[in-house]
Amino acid sequence: MKTVGAIVAAVVMVVAAVLIRADIDDARNTDGNARLVCATELEEACSQLDDAVGELDVTVEAAGETAERLVALPDSEVDDPGIDGWLVPGPWPQIVDILRGQQQSQPVFEESPTTLARSPLVIVMRKDRGRVLEQGPCAGAVAWPCLGDVAGDEWDELGGEASWGSVKVAHTDPTTSATGLLVLAQAASEFFGGPGYSRAELQTDEFLAWLERLEDSGAPAASPFEEMLSKFPTAVYDAAGASEAEAGPVLAEAAPDRRDAFTLLYPEPVTTADVVLALTTSDDRDEDIADLAAGGRARQELAETGWRVDGQDLAEGVRKRIQLPAGTGLPTDAGVFIALQDSWRQVTG
Amino acid sequence: MTRPRSFAALSLLLTLTAGACSVSVENGDDASDGLEDPGDCIAVDMAVSPEKLDLLTDLANTFNDSDEAEVDGDCIFVRVQRKSSGEGANLVADDWPDPDVNGPKPVIWSPASSAWGAVVNQRKADAGEDPVAPAGKPFMLTPLVIAMPEPMATALGYPDTPVGFADILRLANDPAGWGAFGHPEWGPFRLGKTNPNFSTSALHATVAQYYAAAGKTTDLTLEDLNRPEVLDFARGVESAVVHYGDITNTFLNNLYRADARGTALTYVSAVAIEEKSIIDYNRGNPDGILDPGEKPKKPRTPLVAVYPKEGTLFSDNPFIILDSNWVSAKEKEAAAKFDAFVREPENQKRVLEFGFRPGNPSVAIDDPINKSNGLDPSQPQTTLEVPEPEVLVGLIEKWGETRKAARVMLVIDVSGSMGDPGDESTGETKLDLAKRAAINALDQFKPEDEVGLRIFSTEISGSEPTDYVDVVDFGPISSNREILASRIRDLVPTQGTPLYTVTEASYRDMEADFDPARINAVVILSDGRNEDDRNRDLDGLIQFLRGQNEGQSSQPVRVFPIAFGGDADLGTLQRIAEATNAAAYDAVDPTTIEKVFIAVVSNF
Numbered sequence: 041m042k043t044v045g046a047i048v049a050a051v052v053m054v055v056a057a058v059l060i061r062a063d064i065d066d067a068r069n070t071d072g073n074a075r076l077v078c079a080t081e082l083e084e085a086c087s088q089l090d091d092a093v094g095e096l097d098v099t100v101e102a103a104g105e106t107a108e109r110l111v112a113l114p115d116s117e118v119d120d121p122g123i124d125g126w127l128v129p130g131p132w133p134q135i136v137d138i139l140r141g142q143q144q145s146q147p148v149f150e151e152s153p154t155t156l157a158r159s160p161l162v163i164v165m166r167k168d169r170g171r172v173l174e175q176g177p178c179a180g181a182v183a184w185p186c187l188g189d190v191a192g193d194e195w196d197e198l199g200g201e202a203s204w205g206s207v208k209v210a211h212t213d214p215t216t217s218a219t220g221l222l223v224l225a226q227a228a229s230e231f232f233g234g235p236g237y238s239r240a241e242l243q244t245d246e247f248l249a250w251l252e253r254l255e256d257s258g259a260p261a262a263s264p265f266e267e268m269l270s271k272f273p274t275a276v277y278d279a280a281g282a283s284e285a286e287a288g289p290v291l292a293e294a295a296p297d298r299r300d301a302f303t304l305l306y307p308e309p310v311t312t313a314d315v316v317l318a319l320t321t322s323d324d325r326d327e328d329i330a331d332l333a334a335g336g337r338a339r340q341e342l343a344e345t346g347w348r349v350d351g352q353d354l355a356e357g358v359r360k361r362i363q364l365p366a367g368t369g370l371p372t373d374a375g376v377f378i379a380l381q382d383s384w385r386q387v388t389g
Numbered sequence: 390m391t392r393p394r395s396f397a398a399l400s401l402l403l404t405l406t407a408g409a410c411s412v413s414v415e416n417g418d419d420a421s422d423g424l425e426d427p428g429d430c431i432a433v434d435m436a437v438s439p440e441k442l443d444l445l446t447d448l449a450n451t452f453n454d455s456d457e458a459e460v461d462g463d464c465i466f467v468r469v470q471r472k473s474s475g476e477g478a479n480l481v482a483d484d485w486p487d488p489d490v491n492g493p494k495p496v497i498w499s500p501a502s503s504a505w506g507a508v509v510n511q512r513k514a515d516a517g518e519d520p521v522a523p524a525g526k527p528f529m530l531t532p533l534v535i536a537m538p539e540p541m542a543t544a545l546g547y548p549d550t551p552v553g554f555a556d557i558l559r560l561a562n563d564p565a566g567w568g569a570f571g572h573p574e575w576g577p578f579r580l581g582k583t584n585p586n587f588s589t590s591a592l593h594a595t596v597a598q599y600y601a602a603a604g605k606t607t608d609l610t611l612e613d614l615n616r617p618e619v620l621d622f623a624r625g626v627e628s629a630v631v632h633y634g635d636i637t638n639t640f641l642n643n644l645y646r647a648d649a650r651g652t653a654l655t656y657v658s659a660v661a662i663e664e665k666s667i668i669d670y671n672r673g674n675p676d677g678i679l680d681p682g683e684k685p686k687k688p689r690t691p692l693v694a695v696y697p698k699e700g701t702l703f704s705d706n707p708f709i710i711l712d713s714n715w716v717s718a719k720e721k722e723a724a725a726k727f728d729a730f731v732r733e734p735e736n737q738k739r740v741l742e743f744g745f746r747p748g749n750p751s752v753a754i755d756d757p758i759n760k761s762n763g764l765d766p767s768q769p770q771t772t773l774e775v776p777e778p779e780v781l782v783g784l785i786e787k788w789g790e791t792r793k794a795a796r797v798m799l800v801i802d803v804s805g806s807m808g809d810p811g812d813e814s815t816g817e818t819k820l821d822l823a824k825r826a827a828i829n830a831l832d833q834f835k836p837e838d839e840v841g842l843r844i845f846s847t848e849i850s851g852s853e854p855t856d857y858v859d860v861v862d863f864g865p866i867s868s869n870r871e872i873l874a875s876r877i878r879d880l881v882p883t884q885g886t887p888l889y890t891v892t893e894a895s896y897r898d899m900e901a902d903f904d905p906a907r908i909n910a911v912v913i914l915s916d917g918r919n920e921d922d923r924n925r926d927l928d929g930l931i932q933f934l935r936g937q938n939e940g941q942s943s944q945p946v947r948v949f950p951i952a953f954g955g956d957a958d959l960g961t962l963q964r965i966a967e968a969t970n971a972a973a974y975d976a977v978d979p980t981t982i983e984k985v986f987i988a989v990v991s992n993f
Contacts, residue, residue: 063804192607205606205700205771258607262524269701269750270527274769312935 079103079128079218081286082315085341086127093337095328099123103132104216111139116145119322125329126318127156127338129283133318134374138152146321153316154333156349159285160312161226163187163305164265169207169278170303172200178223183307184227187279188250195278196218203273208257210264211281215381219313223281225370226381227254235311235371237362239379252387264292267342272298283313284358285346292357306362311369315347403418416836424493427466429721429969430458431703436472436480436495438589440528440665440677441706442741445499445731452730461981465723468493474500481521481711483513496720497727498711501529501589501704504775511778523709528731531665532769533593533701534694538644539763541658542693548765554601554792557659558622561629567658580629581640581660585785587624590637592781592893594661595664595788598774599627606699607774611783625638630793632908634972635991637662641675642771643970648688652939656970659695663704667692667745668762702775706748761884789835795993796839796863796904799827799873800895800913801880804846806956807916808882811979818972819916819954819979820882827914828874830986836867838993839907842876843895847885847921855893856887863902888913888958889930892965896934896946903944908993910947910971915962916954927961934968947971949989 073095078086083100090098106126113121116242126133130153137147150362163182170182176199177188188205211227212220227240229235231250241247261267264280284304286303317333319325332338343352354360371377424434428608430453437445449467452458458465472480477500480486485494496796500506506522513520537547537556544567545552545560557580558616563569571981583591600606602622605615613619640660647656669677670692673685708731710716734838737747738755746754754766776784801823811819834840845857858875861869866883895911903909919925938945948969950962953976966973971992976985 201770203698203770263526266750267528270748271530271772272750273754273767274532274701274703274772278770290750294750297748297753 056301056365062126072326073097074328074332075099075121075122075124076099076329076332077106077126077128079106079126081217081219081283081313082127082342082345085338085345085347088341088344089338092330092341093166095333102216103128103221104213107132107136110136110148111143111145113140113148114143118146118148120149120324121320124320124322124326125314125332126320128318129222130155130314130316130368131374131377132218132221133316135377140376148320149318150321153318155314155316155333156286156333156347157342158312158317158364159283159315159347159358160306160310160364161222162282162284162287163293163307164268164280164282164287165303165305166268166275166278167301167303169195169200169204170305172198176201177294178244181308182231182279182305184254184281185250188227188231188254191254204278206257208275208277209279210255210258210261210277212264214384219281219283219286219383220281221377222313222368222370224384225377226281226307228380229311229370230307235369237371237376239376242376242379242383248383248387251383255384255388267297269302270296273300280358284362285313285342285348288357288359289346289355290357294341304359306359309369310362312364314368315342319355367377404906405438412430424468424470425466427468429465430464431460431719432493433467433497433720433727434463434493434495435467435469435497435499436477436492437469437499438474438477438499438501438706441499441661441743441745442471443678444739444745448731448736448739449727451736452727455730457726460719460726463719463723465726467727470495472498474502475587477966478505478509482509484713485715489569491959494713494715496711496716496724498522498709499525499625499706501707503527503591503705504589504592506707506709506782507778509753514892519712520732521711521713522709523712526728526732527703527705527748528708528728529706529737529740529748531663531704531706531745532696533590533597533661533703534664534667534696534769535659536662536667536670536692537659537695538690538691539573539693541567541572541654541694542802544572545695547693547695552695553698554597555604555699557695558598558626560658562622562625567960570937575658578629579631579658580626581637581644581657582627582633583637583640584633585788587635587988587991588637589704590661591700591783595784596663596702596776596781597697597699597773598623599784599787600699602626602793606771608773609776609938610782611780611793614780614787620787620791623787627791627793628906629910631657631945632971632992635794637666638676639972641807642665643972644692644966645670645673645675645688646967647939647970648690650935650939651689653688653690655939655943658741664694664758664764665744667694667764668757671762672757685696691763693763694765694768696765696770699775700771701769702773705906705954745939778859788966792835793839793840794835794839794906794907795908795910796801796899796902797834797908797993798841798843798863798895798899798911799845799991800845800847800857800891800911801827802886802888802913802915802953803844803849803876803883803918804886804917805878805884806954809916809954811954818882820880820981822979823914823953824877824880826982826986827877829983829988831866831870831873833987833990834866834993836865838866839904840866840873841864841871841892842873845887845891846882846883847887849883854890857891857894886917887914887921887924888915888917888919888961889927890921890924893930893933893947896937896948896969900937900944903946905944907916907920908947909945910993911963912949912951912989913965914951914953915957917956919961925963931964931968934965938969945970947992948993949974951976951985952984953977953982953987 075097078100133149191209196202211223214224216223265282339349343349346355407653446469509522510520560578565576566611585591593794647653673687708728737749739753758766807820811822843860949971952959963973974985976982
């Protein structure tokens with residue numbers, strides 16, 4: 041009886057080993073194509089890239105999803121993490137490697153990824169609401185500190201119309217969305233008067249109370265500015281953070297009544313979302329992905345979909361006269377972004 | 390396994406909704422028959438909520454014939470089946486069992502609201518499974534509005550004075566009714582509401598009602614739902630309800646018929662429905678479905694949309710390309726092509742033709758969303774926040790507690806034909822099936838509801854009245870549920886079907902003991918035609934019922950007939966229902982009787 045049991049166990053183990061090996065092979069680059077993962081914000085550009093470039097497998101998913109998977113990757117699989125490159129607004133690749141470092145794991149990405157394109161961070165604003173804020177509580181230009189102060193207030197108490205309800209401000213989820221995290225960093229930079237704030241400052245009562253007020257006014261949405269436009273004239277949100285690349289072209293194509301009702305605000309100082317192509321440290325990496333970083337095709341597709349690329353024409357809806365700073369204007373330490381996510385989780389429960 | 394309370398409640402919601410599956414005569418069954426063979430093409434099956442079936446079928450046909458219906462050299466064939474949002478959610482959450490019965494497993498699911506996708510994912514998460522319903526982009530939109538006959542809205546100051554849910558609900562609570570606005574001839578304020586266990590618009594309306602009761606527009610909490618003043622407000626509102634229903638079309642069809650008789654203003658004063666439904670009604674197509682040969686005729690008194698000043702909620706009609714294990718990568722790619730196709734500006738203009746607002750912001754809101762249809766394209770101005778899932782569940786539970794109580798006479802046909810086979814696979818008779826369904830439906834009443842049981846067949850009694858017998862006297866269901874179940878269990882088939890006599894007698898008995906604080910109704914289940922030589926006067930019966938139901942001082946008793954089995958006289962039962970501003974239900978297939986009974990009881 042023992043012998044039979046041992047044989048059965050051996051067969052099970054062999055079958056299991058074969059199945060596991062098959063899974064691993066499935067995950068590996070078996071068709072010879074370079075594997076590019078794109079953040080959701082870059083879906084349109086990546087889709088065009090996929091059509092234009094042969095031998096490229098493109099996956100589009102939220103930055104937080106990719107990050108979660110890569111942070112959990114065992115060191116034994118760093119040699120083949122399932123991707124060759126990640127096209128995403130920074131500093132997500134650095135976030136992944138910081139989090140891996142905290143758990144004593146090896147980095148997944150090469151240092152200093154190539155920046156391919158940039159876009160200023162904007163506030164998509166209902167014009168009529170914006171005018172009320174400029175003339176009242178914001179006393180001039182509408183910016184994040186003021187938006188956080190008035191978030192949740194009734195519009196008729198601020199000089200607006202009762203039918204507008206309360207002030208609702210939104211952005212995408214900063215724990216999953218690349219843009220959402222950058223918008224939150226922009227808001228915090230404005231709150232602290234610059235990008236040099238520390239992780240400890242993100243835990244002060246004053247900041248957390250302000251952030252909680254801001255977040256309570258409008259739940260994180262998958263794409264708040266698109267929702268604002270599609271549900272117009274209803275103000276699902278009165279203001280939403282986004283990148284110009286996402287909002288500008290959509291607003292430019294919108295029906296005239298919507299174009300007239302919304303505006304893009306560029307808070308001063310200008311801050312940017314910078315799209316990087318992060319290459320994995322894997323020895324098996326398909327070098328076509330490095331060519332993608334060096335070549336012009338990816339840049340061209342990004343430019344056509346609203347991102348700013350040196351030497352490329354601006355897409356419709358991208359403003360010519362906006363000067364971008366040398367850096368992003370946001371914190372340079374990716375660890376601060378992780379701390380920002382923690383503060384956000386704290387106030388939103 | 391112990392399930393969290395919220396999951397149990399959501400499961401109940403899903404089960405009830407699945408049970409409803411739109412079985413009233415006015416809405417028709419969920420349809421998956423007659424789907425075309427996709428041939429060698431990639432089949433992209435869609436399950437869509439009923440209100441957009443025609444539109445999406447139309448767009449799918451256009452797409453299938455276009456050059457865009459291709460992926461990697463393979464043609465794409467999109468097939469559309471109707472599935473109510475709640476039932477679709479239930480099926481997706483259960484991995485779409487039994488495609489022979491439920492239709493093919495969908496690649497794309499388009500319920501009326503994104504909230505249903507969240508419900509499915511929560512159910513999956515509670516079962517330790519991955520989500521299957523990723524957020525889909527809105528394909529088209531329609532806001533929840535308060536529909537009112539124009540003269541009534543005008544009396545409230547429409548269109549110059551902003552009106553909100555709170556105003557409407559306060560009016561519903563005012564004992565002076567329309568007298569407070571100089572129109573005592575319109576009688577009390579009558580509110581039309583559907584059952585939030587069944588319809589998306591009803592769920593949204595209940596959310597709005599509780600926001601108004603709590604004096605909030607955001608952040609509705611479970612604590613709010615338990616505040617005494619909120620519950621009192623809710624009970625007051627429910628007291629103004631005419632009757633509930635599984636679908637808003639029931640109200641609109643009844644209102645349309647009442648309008649034809651010049652009595653629209655005494656049937657219902659306001660009903661929370663989707664904006665699109667007002668366009669259909671004002672076009673003379675109250676249920677939004679034109680049967681072959683049906684020619685729409687505009688109502689005498691149009692409806693207008695009151696956009697609640699507090700804000701409202703949208704049905705956003707997402708296109709959800711499922712992450713379920715039966716959907717292949719190629720099917721997803723093909724589905725994405727159709728998704729992109731329906732968002733093209735040219736196709737989004739088709740959306741407008743059907744009365745919805747386009748989801749693509751490059752297409753402006755245009756006709757028929759205009760003032761001539763009773764709508765205002767510059768409204769609504771703001772939204773109400775969709776509460777957290779646990780609050781939604783709490784709302785439904787509270788609605789169950791505060792809804793208007795009912796006084797219902799169950800009238801069951803025990804004629805000889807009820808002994809005929811009902812389900813050949815089990816050998817059960819029609820009466821067996823009806824008994825089980827009736828007993829199960831007793832659980833849907835709330836404890837305070839009063840229910841009595843009458844059975845009928847010719848010469849069933851040796852003394853007058855000879856054609857029916859009251860088997861269980863009226864009493865709260867909390868105390869007589871068991872005796873009702875016991876008596877129903879004991880029923881046996883006997884003689885013929887004195888349908889007209891028992892209908893009139895039941896109506897008169899209910900009217901004699903009319904309780905204005907309750908929904909007063911007769912549920913009559915019959916499997917055959919009137920077989921009573923002593924009473925063949927259908928026109929007289931209809932005239933009697935209609936006469937008793939009209940006028941602002943009437944004491945309306947609603948008669949909800951169930952046509953049971955293939956020999957049932959559905960046409961006559963429909964006339965009886967319409968004469969009392971109720972709805973007839975179709976259980977011509979006897980095995981559907983359980984679903985039908987649940988749908989009928991949703992009116993109370």
